[in-house]
């Protein structure tokens with residue numbers, strides 16, 4: 001069995017917001033089961049790495065296989081030498097050999113979209129992102145919570161698919177383990193016509209995924225408002241599928257790039273890109 005001690009050290013050196021506990025959970029539940037591509041120095045220590053996890057994209061009820069790329073990082077002493085660019089090329093070859101239709105990932109911050117573009121990863125999934133003060137959100141969305149209940153992330157795994165299928169959205173279907181690990185510390189709420197998963201991040205009320213059936217956006221926003229009001233959060237961020245864009249016009253232009261994709265040569269890229277990425281590790 002691989003000893004991940006040195007890889008965890010590299011991870012924590014590069015992703016400074018994460019705690020040792022975060023890294024522990026991530027490696028135990030997800031990264032140890034993913035395909036790891038790595039570069040080593042002369043002492044045999046890892047200096048750059050990335051992980052490829054199986055993920056499907058469901059489109060019109062048809063599921064296709066992709067890789068979701070996570071934890072790409074290079075040791076600070078070795079950056080700017082093309083090491084990550086070379087690992088990204090290896091990731092593409094691995095995808096082709098494993099019959100995956102592509103590789104996608106969420107850049108950790110907006111400037112990184114340019115970095116991935118150099119390796120032919122183009123913006124692909126969008127997200128509707130509402131970002132405002134908690135007070136303003138509560139004022140413009142009357143709090144109301146009707147017959148909703150807290151559920152487990154295991155239950156959310158199926159619930160999200162039901163909602164996404166009901167609005168005919170193409171979407172990323174992660175494994176249960178990935179979804180549960182990415183949602184560590186989150187609470188999923190479900191009602192008949194809507195559901196959402198939220199996390200309290202200091203003063204931020206972060207709704208990592210919010211979904212509803214057709215015509216029920218106001219119920220969804222009212223329920224978020226209701227729970228937000230019970231917290232001390234100053235700001236709220238809500239992430240919704242791009243297909244709900246037209247129902248969110250009161251918030252202005254909410255559509256933003258979310259993740260990037262490289263398609264393998266065998267992929268049919270013709271379908272419309274209104275798909276929903278949803279969860280990511282962030």
Ligand SMILES: CC(C)(COP(=O)(O)OP(=O)(O)OC[C@H]1O[C@@H](n2cnc3c(N)ncnc32)[C@H](O)[C@@H]1OP(=O)(O)O)[C@@H](O)C(=O)NCCC(=O)NCCS
Pocket residue numbers: 014015048071072073074075078079080081082083084085086106107108109111112114115
């Ligand atoms: C991003 C990262 C993986 C690049 O690794 P690397 O081995 O230095 O990459 P390369 O040498 O192939 O390419 C370096 C290029 O990336 C650019 N780059 C690095 N970090 C960047 C950032 N945050 N925003 C924009 N560009 C960035 C460099 O400016 C450089 O550009 P150049 O080729 O025009 O000189 C590395 O900086 C890193 O580990 N960062 C911290 C962890 C992280 O954010 N990972 C990405 C998760 S999505």
